[in-house]
Amino acid sequence: MTSKATNVATRFPHAAKYFAESWVCPCCGQGDELNADVTLNYGTEVFEKVSCPKCFGEWKNEYRLHAIRHNETGDVVLNPSQPLAALQALAAASWLDEAPYDSDELTAAKRQARDAMAMAVRAS
Numbered sequence: 371m372t373s374k375a376t377n378v379a380t381r382f383p384h385a386a387k388y389f390a391e392s393w394v395c396p397c398c399g400q401g402d403e404l405n406a407d408v409t410l411n412y413g414t415e416v417f418e419k420v421s422c423p424k425c426f427g428e429w430k431n432e433y434r435l436h437a438i439r440h441n442e443t444g445d446v447v448l449n450p451s452q453p454l455a456a457l458q459a460l461a462a463a464s465w466l467d468e469a470p471y472d473s474d475e476l477t478a479a480k481r482q483a484r485d486a487m488a489m490a491v492r493a494s
């Protein structure tokens with residue numbers, strides 16, 4: 371991790387809300403008028419330039435290809451180089467099953483991992 375990654379909380383105090391409701395500015399928490407400008411596609415990564423007209427914050431949304439889905443069958447294959455595929459491997463080995471000796475934090479983390487996988491393979 372670079373030092374930039376540690377600045378997330380200070381530069382984006384509303385990041386959690388932005389991830390849940392993408393129309394809220396992650397910088398100032400205002401508005402529904404974010405400007406999505408240029409989208410740059412680099413193979414399996416896409417970068418979308420976004421700005422906020424209220425606080426003039428600018429950032430890039432970063433997208434990575436995590437799965438492919440067949441149009442006719444709905445078959446889904448997760449990209450093995452992405453984190454969700456790693457979670458899928460843990461689930462296959464029963465590492466994400468709840469156990470009575472798990473701490474509350476571990477129980478919550480396992481649930482979050484299972485939910486993330488379910489979202490990833492859910493038909494949109």
Ligand SMILES: [Zn+2]
Nearest residue numbers: 395398422425
């Ligand atoms: Zn803003």
